[in-house]
Every structure is written in C-alpha cells, then in structure tokens.
Amino acid sequence: MVDVTPADAVPPAEVGEVELYHPHSWWTKYVFSQDAKVIAVQYSATATAIGLVALVLSWLMRLQLGFPGTFDFITPEAYYQFITMHGMIMVIYLLTALFLGGFGNYLIPLMVGARDMVFPYVNMLSYWVYLLAVLVLVSSFFAPGGPTGAGWTLYPPQAIMTGTPGGQDWGIILMLSSLILFIIGFTMGGLNYVVTVLQGRTRGMTLMRLPLTVWGIFTATVMALLAFPALFVACVMMLLDRALGTSFFMPAIVEMGQQLQHNGGSPILFQHLFWFFGHPEVYIVALPAFGIVSDLISTHARKNIFGYRMMVWAIIAIGALSFVVWAHHMYVSGMNPYFGFFFATTTLIIAVPTAIKVYNWVLTLWRGDIHLTIPMLFALAFIVTFVNGGLTGLFLGNVVVDVPLSDTMFVVAHFHMVMGVAPILVIFGAIYHWYPKVTGRMLDETLGRFHFWVTFVGAYLIFFPMHYLGLMGVPRRYAELTDMTIMTESAHHLNSFISIMAFIVGFAQMVFLFNLIWSIRHGREAGGNPWRATTLEWQTPETPPAHGNFGKELPIVYRWAYDYSVPGAKEDFIPQNVPGDFAPSREPA
Amino acid sequence: MSVILVFLLVIAGFAGWWLSHQRLTAKPWLEQGLAGDFVGFDRSALPTAKIGLGVFLAVVGCLFSLFTSAYFMRMGLPDWQPLPLPRLLWLNTGVLVLSSVALQCAVAAARKGQIDNVRLGLATAGLTTLAFLVGQLMAWRQLTGDGYVLTSNPANSFFYLITGMHGLHILGGLVGLGKTSIGAWNGARPERLRLSVELCAMYWHFLLFVWLCIFALLAGWAATFIDICQRLLT
Numbered sequence: 118m119v120d121v122t123p124a125d126a127v128p129p130a131e132v133g134e135v136e137l138y139h140p141h142s143w144w145t146k147y148v149f150s151q152d153a154k155v156i157a158v159q160y161s162a163t164a165t166a167i168g169l170v171a172l173v174l175s176w177l178m179r180l181q182l183g184f185p186g187t188f189d190f191i192t193p194e195a196y197y198q199f200i201t202m203h204g205m206i207m208v209i210y211l212l213t214a215l216f217l218g219g220f221g222n223y224l225i226p227l228m229v230g231a232r233d234m235v236f237p238y239v240n241m242l243s244y245w246v247y248l249l250a251v252l253v254l255v256s257s258f259f260a261p262g263g264p265t266g267a268g269w270t271l272y273p274p275q276a277i278m279t280g281t282p283g284g285q286d287w288g289i290i291l292m293l294s295s296l297i298l299f300i301i302g303f304t305m306g307g308l309n310y311v312v313t314v315l316q317g318r319t320r321g322m323t324l325m326r327l328p329l330t331v332w333g334i335f336t337a338t339v340m341a342l343l344a345f346p347a348l349f350v351a352c353v354m355m356l357l358d359r360a361l362g363t364s365f366f367m368p369a370i371v372e373m374g375q376q377l378q379h380n381g382g383s384p385i386l387f388q389h390l391f392w393f394f395g396h397p398e399v400y401i402v403a404l405p406a407f408g409i410v411s412d413l414i415s416t417h418a419r420k421n422i423f424g425y426r427m428m429v430w431a432i433i434a435i436g437a438l439s440f441v442v443w444a445h446h447m448y449v450s451g452m453n454p455y456f457g458f459f460f461a462t463t464t465l466i467i468a469v470p471t472a473i474k475v476y477n478w479v480l481t482l483w484r485g486d487i488h489l490t491i492p493m494l495f496a497l498a499f500i501v502t503f504v505n506g507g508l509t510g511l512f513l514g515n516v517v518v519d520v521p522l523s524d525t526m527f528v529v530a531h532f533h534m535v536m537g538v539a540p541i542l543v544i545f546g547a548i549y550h551w552y553p554k555v556t557g558r559m560l561d562e563t564l565g566r567f568h569f570w571v572t573f574v575g576a577y578l579i580f581f582p583m584h585y586l587g588l589m590g591v592p593r594r595y596a597e598l599t600d601m602t603i604m605t606e607s608a609h610h611l612n613s614f615i616s617i618m619a620f621i622v623g624f625a626q627m628v629f630l631f632n633l634i635w636s637i638r639h640g641r642e643a644g645g646n647p648w649r650a651t652t653l654e655w656q657t658p659e660t661p662p663a664h665g666n667f668g669k670e671l672p673i674v675y676r677w678a679y680d681y682s683v684p685g686a687k688e689d690f691i692p693q694n695v696p697g698d699f700a701p702s703r704e705p706a
Numbered sequence: 707m708s709v710i711l712v713f714l715l716v717i718a719g720f721a722g723w724w725l726s727h728q729r730l731t732a733k734p735w736l737e738q739g740l741a742g743d744f745v746g747f748d749r750s751a752l753p754t755a756k757i758g759l760g761v762f763l764a765v766v767g768c769l770f771s772l773f774t775s776a777y778f779m780r781m782g783l784p785d786w787q788p789l790p791l792p793r794l795l796w797l798n799t800g801v802l803v804l805s806s807v808a809l810q811c812a813v814a815a816a817r818k819g820q821i822d823n824v825r826l827g828l829a830t831a832g833l834t835t836l837a838f839l840v841g842q843l844m845a846w847r848q849l850t851g852d853g854y855v856l857t858s859n860p861a862n863s864f865f866y867l868i869t870g871m872h873g874l875h876i877l878g879g880l881v882g883l884g885k886t887s888i889g890a891w892n893g894a895r896p897e898r899l900r901l902s903v904e905l906c907a908m909y910w911h912f913l914l915f916v917w918l919c920i921f922a923l924l925a926g927w928a929a930t931f932i933d934i935c936q937r938l939l940t
Contacts, residue, residue: 362857
C-alpha cells in the first residue's frame, strides 16, 4: 500500500510487534482495508451473497422433488448441477468462509485484546483471493455446458467424463480452479488467525482465559490448515487428469465406444484424499459453532460455563480425533473391511468428547438465570438439533447400518441436521448477538423472533421427515423418483410437504436479510455492552470499535471470560479487564 | 496415507509439547488476579514473523506429505514404471545446498552487522537458486526429450507434478529473497534486515529438506527404506 504509514502513538510494550497501519483514503479504509473488522464484514457479505445462490439452488431441487414433472427446465443434468453447486457452496464458500473468515476476523483480535491481526496485509490478500475464488465459481454458471454436476464430492472418473454435466466442458475446470484459489486464500487468512491467537494476546490473557469462541475458531483453523492441503492435492491432480490427460485417478475406461487415453489410475486414491479433507471439514465448521454456542449460553444464562477446562480439552480432542475417521465416508467404496472396523471405532469414540460438550451446555443452563433472548433461542435450538443430528451420526458410523442407508435420504437428513442446520442456527444466534457490536444498533426483536421460530420449526419439518423417507429406502441423488415402487403415494405427499416447507423457511431468511439491512439505520441504539457480557470485545471505548480496537491503551486481563453472577459482586457480570478480587466461592448463593 | 499420518503425528507431538507448557490444567475460575502473575504464559519471545513462517512451513510440509502419500498409493498399482532420474539432479541438489549455505552465511553476517557480507550471501543465494530452477527445467527437457512425457506413465506424472510444485515454492521464496535484497541494498534497519535474512534462511533450509526428501522419493530410496522398516517391524 502506498498511502499508509506506521502509527507511533501506541506504547511499544503493549503492542508488541504488531504495527498498526492507518488508511488515508476511502479506498484503503473500506475496500482494500487491512483492518480485520472490515475484512470480516467483506467476508461475511460475500459468503452471504453466494449462500443466497445456494439457497435458490435448493429451492430448484425441491421444486423437482416435490412436484416431479411439473417444471420442464429442470432436466436431470440441471438437477445434478444444482445438487453439486448447492453442496459445495454451502460447505466451503459459505460455512467455512463465514465462521473462519467472518467471525474469526471480527472476533479473534477483539476477544484476545489485539489491535488487529498480526499480518494485516496478508489478511487483506486472503479476502481478495477468496473473492476471486467465488467469482470463478460463479463464472461456471455462465460457462458453456454450465457448472459441474459431479456431486459435491467430485468423484472421478465420472466427474471428468462426458456423461456428467461440465465434465468435458468448463464446469469441472472452473470448479477445481476455484477450490485451489479458495485454499490459497484460506491459508493466508488461517496463518493470521492462528498466529494472532498465539502472539497477539494482550497482557494477562493466558490460553486458559480465552473465551471458548476463540478456542473453537483457533482449533478449527489449525485443522483447516492441515486438512485443506489434501483437497488442494486432489484438485491439482484431478485438474491434470482432466486438462493434460494424466492418469492419477482415471482408470482405463471406455466412453461412447472409445477407449480413453487414461490408464490404471485409482479413483479410491481420490476418495482418500478428498475425505482426508472432508471429514475434518465437518469439525472445521462445528468447532467454531461449539465455541460460539458456549459463549452465547453462558452470557444469556448469566452463569459461568460449566466445566471450562473440559470444554477446552474436548475441543482439542475432537480436533485431533477428526483426522483419523475419514474413511467412514467410504464404507461402500470397496475398501478393506478391517479398515471399516477401525474407522467405525474411531468414529464412535469421537462421540465421547462431543457428548461431554453437550452435557456441559445443559449443565450451564441448569439453574441459570435464562434470558430467552434471540441469541439464546438459537443456541438452545442448536443443542437440540445437534443432538438429533449427532445421534443419527452414531447410526451411520456403524458399517452394517451405513451400508444399506448410505445412498438414501437418511444420510441427507443426517448431514443437513448436524452440519447444515445446526451450524447455521449458531451463525444466526451469533449474528443477533454481535450485530450490536458491529453496527451499534440492535436487530429488530419482533422480526427476529419470527425468523427464529419459522427457521427452527421449519427446518425440523423439512429434515425430520427425510429420515423416514430414507428408512423407506428412497434414494438420494435421484432427479426423478416417480416410477419407483418404493415411492408410495404418502412418500410423494411427504416430498411435496417438505418442498413447501423449504420455501417457507427460505422466505424467513429474506425477512432476516431485510432485518439486517433495515436495522443498520433504524435499529434501537445498542450501547457498548447490551448483553452485559464479560469478554473484551464488549469493553471497547467506541461502538462500533474504531480502528485499533481499544483506544490508547490495550486492556489488561485479570480474570477468565465467564465471571457471571459472582456472589458478592455488584453486578451480575465482571468484565475480563476489571481488576479486584472477589471471593472465589462458587457455591449457590 | 501413512506418510501424512506420520507427519500429523509429528505435528501433534509438537502441539502437545507446546500445550503441556500452557497450564491447560489451570482452574481459571479460581485465578482472578494481576496479569503480572501470568507473564510467562503470554506470547512467545520468538518474533511473530518467525512463528508465522513456522506455521506456514507446517502447511507446506503437510502438502508435500500428502503428495508423497498419493505417490506411494499410486505406486502400488500395476502400470507403474519408474523413470531413470537424470544425473543433472545431483548437480541441482548441490546448487541448492550451496544457496542454503550462502543464506546461512548471510545470517551469520547479519548477526555481526557486516552488511557487505550480508549482500554477498544474499546475491550468492539468489543466483544459485536461479541456477537450481534452470537446472530443474533442463532436467525436465532432458526427460521429455528421452520420451518420458507427462502422460505416458504415472511415475512421470508424479515426477513433473512434485518437482513442479517444489519449484513453485522456490519461486515464491525468491520473491521474499528479492524484497530482502532490496532492503539490504537500500539500507534497511539492521534488526529488520536481520529478521528478514533469518526468515529467508529458514524457508530455504526447509525447502532444501523437502527437496532431499523428494529426491529420495523419486529415486526410489524412500520406498526401499520403508520396505526395510516394514520388514524390521514384522
């Protein structure tokens, strides 16, 4: 950047090695900004925009499934394209980008008491490379042949063959390029999130005083940094197979009566690489959600989080375990059955730390002073949904149950509950919680409650019946189900019902978007700390926090993040930067 | 996938060692108090940039471990025909070692504040690294000239893919080296220059290490070594 100069007003002992840059023009302040808060908003806005595309795609799929044969423009090819892009966008370009790029950028520096990320320039690049990745992805909709229809797992050989939409056109090439760009951009951002937590913490902020939100995002980022290279390797090799005709993944194959030039490659190799990324990805999305939910529950129940240490250990344990479970996605791939036994065991073990977290959330609520604010409603909804989706995960973790259910709607119901609806509920809760800090105004309460109830109840009405469809044997990935004997009349009615619910829930999201935009100007003034929370982001001198976050002097941390309802204290919360001793008794007053 | 799992085990071991020094058994709810009591548990004394580079190198290591894993899995399939490595690669290895040594000399000089020797070290490193890249390209040409083209066999594909990926990382390093050199000639602050030179050296040593692993892999020694290990274990 040409027009930025290092600031010298900040005391060196406090700032350490982070040099704060001051923007001088509108462009460097709002567009090419190096301020993590602006980058966070940019990340969130881009992710939301591309997420809306994915929402529309899901509507189109539901149109086809709910009312088969009514809409001529939804051909089987188009349906596959909708499925693929919906899945890919939701998992990577929305959830990963929003949790780590959005919430990570906004919350990490504020919560650990830093002025900014440690490498602000790299952080800015991270966003622009992400935006480029999104644009490349979007461009595939306009490429000849349209986007790829290979399914979000992009399994070869079908992903790069003629029969698959985009397989021999531009679709798959743009998809793979976009993923490669995303990973490069994410690595830049991820370095920042990790090193800021390591090195940017203010005085007194030991690791065990970090809010669980930061623990969740930190661990998820470490996992992502180690898992995304696997997707990178898979994408590069598949790109070479498709563009230059190598045979990393492509076996000898006859297509339309013609022998292709590929020879001897291993599709299973791709599956191993893909799921080596793919399974940690589930927890890359889930861990930030776990962390955020812990903070929401503690704040809105006015009670310290139950078992903080256990929560931290569980986050670390889940992060480590999630790297040795990947092949439970491959029970039906024909791999060695002994592997299946091993991976089923590790999969079930991961339920232990996860269950610890659920118990601790519930025990935090126990005898708490529960305020049913909108963030709290979303947090409670998350617990219910996550338990629900997690339990079906235990079913599917067993090989004998997974094999018959693997290709049915049961799996669709499972992963939408556990990794779609649950994290999205947390995102909503988090937005309602931190929006006042970002904008200085509250989101509208009535619209918010409407949004919550329609989304929560509606999501259940969409995905719960899918379990039954799956148990009946209704297959997933099929564009056309009408002629199947499995599809009884009631199953058809259920499908139509699910589709109608999907439209209603989607409509509620429009209300939410309206609320987001409307409240920027018309919302109720929030003040600096509307939820009376303890963590540092609520203690900034200005709201929204100014450039540099904490005014002249960085806060000094004297206590952990969960001093709610401390007996003997004047108020029912003590911010982390308030000195002074209170009797450390935790017996009920 | 065993190579990447071993790599992750090393990372996990390091992370575990680090976490064990972070008082994870503390009871933060009992510990209100002065921040001064916890100074030892704040940030590390290492420069932030070095930690950043360390994390990045872990990611790079992960990437190459995954390529190696894929290499071993693909190697087991029947159509694999190893290709003869050009002799030139030995020379390239020597040149890359030289550039690492030059950068280490530059670090030593920067610590003593001998700016002329820093410049000499940086220039030598830059030139030898360029020579390495040219040498790699010549090795590629030699192989394609002999008919070992990218698509004719998976062993060839992996050779071009892995050496190419390594070359790209070297190329990226050259950008950093270039910026450091500009600083060295335009009178950057000594402590700043010292840090940049140290970062360059760290990156170069790591990529040299990666190259030696790759070389062993492509020459087939790595497979022999693992074979011996497996026999010892069983």
